[in-house]
Amino acid sequence: MWSLVAFLLLPVVWAQTTTIPFVPAQPCPTCSSRNYVGKNNGTLPKATVRKGKVFDYYIEIMMENQDPNIVDTLSAYEAIAKKGIMLTNTFSLTHPSEPNYLASWSGSFWGAADDDFHAVPENIMTMTDLLEDKTISWASYQENMPTDGFTGMNFTQANYVNVSGPPEIYYMRKHNPHILHDSIANNPQRRMRVRNFEDFAADITADRLPQYNWVTSNMRNDAHDTNAAYSSSWLNFWLLPLLEDKRFNRERTLIMVRFDEDATDGGPNKVAAFLLGSAVPEHMYGSVDNTFYTHYSSLSTMEANWGLDCLGRGDTNATLANVFDLVANQIGYKNVDVSDKEITSFGFNISGSTPGPFNPNPDLVTPFPPPNSHAKCPGGGKVIGIQNNGSGHGNGDGNGNGKGSGNESGKGSGNGNGKGSGNESGKGSGNGSGKNNGKGGKGNGH
Ligand SMILES: *[C@@H]1O[C@H](CO)[C@@H](O)[C@H](O)[C@H]1NC(C)=O
Ligand SMILES: *[C@@H]1O[C@H](CO)[C@@H](O)[C@H](O)[C@H]1NC(C)=O
Numbered sequence: 001m002w003s004l005v006a007f008l009l010l011p012v013v014w015a016q017t018t019t020i021p022f023v024p025a026q027p028c029p030t031c032s033s034r035n036y037v038g039k040n041n042g043t044l045p046k047a048t049v050r051k052g053k054v055f056d057y058y059i060e061i062m063m064e065n066q067d068p069n070i071v072d073t074l075s076a077y078e079a080i081a082k083k084g085i086m087l088t089n090t091f092s093l094t095h096p097s098e099p100n101y102l103a104s105w106s107g108s109f110w111g112a113a114d115d116d117f118h119a120v121p122e123n124i125m126t127m128t129d130l131l132e133d134k135t136i137s138w139a140s141y142q143e144n145m146p147t148d149g150f151t152g153m154n155f156t157q158a159n160y161v162n163v164s165g166p167p168e169i170y171y172m173r174k175h176n177p178h179i180l181h182d183s184i185a186n187n188p189q190r191r192m193r194v195r196n197f198e199d200f201a202a203d204i205t206a207d208r209l210p211q212y213n214w215v216t217s218n219m220r221n222d223a224h225d226t227n228a229a230y231s232s233s234w235l236n237f238w239l240l241p242l243l244e245d246k247r248f249n250r251e252r253t254l255i256m257v258r259f260d261e262d263a264t265d266g267g268p269n270k271v272a273a274f275l276l277g278s279a280v281p282e283h284m285y286g287s288v289d290n291t292f293y294t295h296y297s298s299l300s301t302m303e304a305n306w307g308l309d310c311l312g313r314g315d316t317n318a319t320l321a322n323v324f325d326l327v328a329n330q331i332g333y334k335n336v337d338v339s340d341k342e343i344t345s346f347g348f349n350i351s352g353s354t355p356g357p358f359n360p361n362p363d364l365v366t367p368f369p370p371p372n373s374h375a376k377c378p379g380g381g382k383v384i385g386i387q388n389n390g391s392g393h394g395n396g397d398g399n400g401n402g403k404g405s406g407n408e409s410g411k412g413s414g415n416g417n418g419k420g421s422g423n424e425s426g427k428g429s430g431n432g433s434g435k436n437n438g439k440g441g442k443g444n445g446h
């Protein structure tokens with residue numbers, strides 16, 4: 001028995017203590033590199049800036065699968081903590097990766113419990129809609145992605161670490177939250193904002209980084225195929241120099257570094273997380289924030305900061321979506337005090353128990369639920385979880401009362417005068433949660 005236990009534990013211990021020599025994929029963070037198959041495809045237009053209450057720019061960097069007690073002892077993370085705030089009570093939502101990336105953009109992981117191909121339908125709103133509605137520019141930078149807006153599951157390329165080694169997969173769709181949503185993947189303008197690191201180099205050189213930026217580094221650099229120490233080396237190489245670059249860490253920039261989940265299924269699923277950047281005042285350098293946060297806190301914080309509408313999902317679950325204290329304290333937003341016992345009761349360490357459209361257990365598959373139209377938006381706006389413009393699923397009641405299409409559900413919204421004709425469902429009714437209230441359904445039923 002003991003030998004079996006030792007055998008099972010060995011790989012974990014090995015992974016965390018073995019030194020894997022760091023090989024950067026590029027000469028410098030803003031340099032072009034021959035190691036990338038994906039070439040630069042132009043730069044983004046210069047962003048207009050919509051000022052936020054506490055920050056104007058936001059950069060999120062997601063790392064992979066490590067425990068905070070290991071992460072916090074590594075040099076890059078120590079350096080980051082010294083230049084920012086360590087968030088000591090931040091939790092992932094579930095296992096494995098993909099559900100956490102889904103939740104980080106549409107406010108739900110939709111019951112997903114694997115890294116399979118999942119695509120959130122076009123009529124489900126995401127942060128992209130909230131940002132674009134307020135003309136806040138955004139981009140997703142995905143290292144080693146071969147073409148902008150690439151929709152493939154993964155990409156295999158020549159091995160840049162060991163040139164005589166076999167080809168490797170450095171990019172995977174499951175770590176790209178934006179492309180998991182069809183409202184982005186199927187929209188050419190939006191897809192162009194899902195970019196690679198050659199584009200990052202070009203955008204930053206031209207001083208064109210948008211207001212919102214997501215960064216996923218490759219499968220080695222984000223610790224997924226390596227270990228926590230390797231990710232620290234990558235951050236020392238990539239992030240720390242960029243902090244000194246005024247095209248990256250501009251005035252009023254908030255930078256978040258966090259992990260998608262902890263190292264072991266069944267562990268508490270607490271993750272290391274840090275806030276830094278010029279939006280953090282110097283007197284808070286090296287400080288610790290013990291407030292309970294999850295991936296949804298990043299959504300609620302953006303909503304509160306920029307006065308956005310909201311999705312009426314995890315982003316408005318007050319318990320799960322405390323706004324970062326840095327922001328909450330400055331704008332008078334009241335966070336919820338959540339006990340350790342309550343946190344444990346949420347079962348963040350359990351995969352597959354949450355019903356939803358992507359749950360692998362047929363007994364737990366549900367339709368896409370409508371958003372909570374009565375939710376209070378952290379930014380004071382309105383709930384727009386589903387876009388009801390009557391297209392999509394064949395609706396419209398044909399009576400001129402735009403009832404939209406809802407979630408295909410009978411939850412359609414909009415009180416406008418629709419042009420609907422035909423029905424197919426004829427179920428739309430009620431008001432409240434759609435994006436295009438007042439416009440009503442266009443109706444494309446028969
Ligand atoms: C809304 O309607 C327009 C025009 O019919 C269509 O192009 C668009 O895809 C629709 N959006 C959604 C999310 O259904
Ligand atoms: C460049 O952008 C165009 C759209 O503007 C897109 O169709 C094409 O796939 C992109 N190419 C690469 C290499 O990213």
Ligand SMILES: *[C@@H]1O[C@H](CO)[C@@H](O)[C@H](O)[C@H]1NC(C)=O
Nearest residue numbers: 115152153154155156169172
């Ligand atoms: C990469 O994607 C292909 C499908 O395109 C899939 O068959 C394969 O299993 C994936 N590889 C990994 C390592 O996930």
Ligand SMILES: *[C@@H]1O[C@H](CO)[C@@H](O)[C@H](O)[C@H]1NC(C)=O
Nearest residue numbers: 159161162163164165166167
């Ligand atoms: C590089 O790859 C070759 C071929 O697989 C292998 O023999 C060699 O040991 C590798 N070198 C390192 C440093 O891993």
Ligand SMILES: *[C@@H]1O[C@H](CO)[C@@H](O)[C@H](O)[C@H]1NC(C)=O
Nearest residue numbers: 266267268344345346347349
């Ligand atoms: C995992 O979750 C269950 C259910 O919430 C809880 O009873 C258990 O203590 C958790 N385990 C850990 C290590 O947090």
Ligand SMILES: *[C@@H]1O[C@H](CO)[C@@H](O)[C@H](O)[C@H]1NC(C)=O
Nearest residue numbers: 316317318319320345346372
């Ligand atoms: C918030 O999420 C928790 C954990 O999933 C759940 O127990 C609670 O019912 C949710 N609250 C609301 C208002 O949806």
Ligand SMILES: *[C@@H]1O[C@H](CO)[C@@H](O)[C@H](O)[C@H]1NC(C)=O
Nearest residue numbers: 367368369370407408409411
């Ligand atoms: C939409 O949501 C309602 C209410 O939860 C549900 O009954 C309906 O089946 C859903 N429709 C689809 C197609 O997801």
Ligand SMILES: *[C@@H]1O[C@H](CO)[C@@H](O)[C@H](O)[C@H]1NC(C)=O
Nearest residue numbers: 398421422423424426445446
């Ligand atoms: C509306 O749907 C019902 C049921 O499918 C069908 O019988 C009826 O002909 C439809 N009406 C129109 C105008 O398409």
Ligand SMILES: *[C@@H]1O[C@H](CO)[C@@H](O)[C@H](O)[C@H]1NC(C)=O
Nearest residue numbers: 413414415416429430431432
């Ligand atoms: C829908 O909106 C109208 C106009 O604001 C209102 O009179 C009606 O009560 C609303 N219906 C529901 C179900 O909320």
